[in-house]
Amino acid sequence: MKLLTHNMLTSHVKGVTKGYPLLIKATEVKVSDVDFNPQFVSRMIPKLEWSALVQAADELGHRQDLPAELIPDYEKDDDFLKKVHRLLLEVEVIEGCLQCPESGRQFPISRGIPNMLLNEDEV
Amino acid sequence: MKLKKLESVLQQVDGFEKPKLLLEQYPTSPHIAACMLYTIHNTFGDIEGKLVADLGCGCGVLSIGAAMLDAGLCVGFDIDDDALDIFRRNAEEFEIPNIDLVQCDLCALEAEAYAKKFDTVIMNPPFGTKHNQGMDMKFLKAALTMAKTAVYSLHKTSTREHIQKKANDWGVKIEVIAELRYDLPASYKFHKKKSVDIQVDFLRFSQV
Numbered sequence: 001m002k003l004l005t006h007n008m009l010t011s012h013v014k015g016v017t018k019g020y021p022l023l024i025k026a027t028e029v030k031v032s033d034v035d036f037n038p039q040f041v042s043r044m045i046p047k048l049e050w051s052a053l054v055q056a057a058d059e060l061g062h063r064q065d066l067p068a069e070l071i072p073d074y075e076k077d078d079d080f081l082k083k084v085h086r087l088l089l090e091v092e093v094i095e096g097c098l099q100c101p102e103s104g105r106q107f108p109i110s111r112g113i114p115n116m117l118l119n120e121d122e123v
Numbered sequence: 124m125k126l127k128k129l130e131s132v133l134q135q136v137d138g139f140e141k142p143k144l145l146l147e148q149y150p151t152s153p154h155i156a157a158c159m160l161y162t163i164h165n166t167f168g169d170i171e172g173k174l175v176a177d178l179g180c181g182c183g184v185l186s187i188g189a190a191m192l193d194a195g196l197c198v199g200f201d202i203d204d205d206a207l208d209i210f211r212r213n214a215e216e217f218e219i220p221n222i223d224l225v226q227c228d229l230c231a232l233e234a235e236a237y238a239k240k241f242d243t244v245i246m247n248p249p250f251g252t253k254h255n256q257g258m259d260m261k262f263l264k265a266a267l268t269m270a271k272t273a274v275y276s277l278h279k280t281s282t283r284e285h286i287q288k289k290a291n292d293w294g295v296k297i298e299v300i301a302e303l304r305y306d307l308p309a310s311y312k313f314h315k316k317k318s319v320d321i322q323v324d325f326l327r328f329s330q331v
Binding site: 001002004005008009010012020032033034035037039040043044047089111112113114115116117118123 | 172173174195196198202207208211220221223224225226227228231232233236237240
């Protein structure tokens with residue numbers, strides 16, 4: 001599970017009003033090599049919940065010097081974009097779970113795939 | 124990448140080992156997948172550098188193709204453990220880094236959470252023929268919510284009018300890119316014929 005994907009995932013268990021952002025409890029994390037496309041990263045940034053990305057990076061111990069607030073004029077800052085690229089696309093959670101911040105319900109991550117399936121009584 | 128090359132690469136993608144009837148698991152043929160992806164990429168520019176979702180990704184033929192055509196990231200969504208496992212193995216074998224997978228039920232999906240997050244959605248959804256009538260429309264509705272620019276999908280030609288009406292209701296533009304003959308080889312024990320041709324529309328949906 002990449003952090004770009006994680007940024008979109010929410011818990012929709014019945015009764016939960018704000019199942020976002022999902023807390024990440026990782027037991028295995030991998031960093032892979034993905035081609036850097038600055039335009040792609042630049043376009044993804046406005047779609048992100050920046051604070052959720054920072055929180056996720058913190059939880060995985062990969063925050064490095066990512067700022068708590070989005071910097072202005074990031075489109076032209078390749079260094080910054082490379083940092084974001086690494087977090088969004090190269091850092092992957094292989095094993096662990098996602099936890100709903102409201103209900104505590106855990107969604108397992110196994111072999112890099114988060115399982116967001118709900119039980120019958122949660123729908 | 125040339126169409127022929129793409130098709131021959133997709134031929135190497137492993138399909139379902141034990142397809143589940145009730146989930147309507149059929150692999151998208153490498154030929155159809157290649158033609159679809161090639162058009163989406165060359166005619167419309169909706170793959171390269173884009174955030175793509177593949178709904179009902181199964182073993183990942185469409186996603187792998189999209190990733191090879193340089194999608195920024197392609198995220199596959201499917202309900203089935205076994206299919207996702209095969210997809211994951213395929214992605215590893217092909218060494219495709221720009222792919223991610225999520226296991227979820229697209230019918231129970233609160234698509235609003237993903238509203239307009241993806242540039243493009245591509246899919247070959249279940250047609251709704253196995254006690255799951257209306258499944259194709261559920262997938263379509265989710266796709267239209269999630270996509271910012273366009274949804275590309277396969278639907279039975281016999282449902283074209285119905286889909287056009289729904290598209291109007293939803294305020295969405297629809298384009299029949301091609302009519303395909305979807306060749307389904309006998310994959311379940313009850314299939315009597317060796318293969319069956321189903322008339323299928325390759326559709327593009329976009330905002331009006």
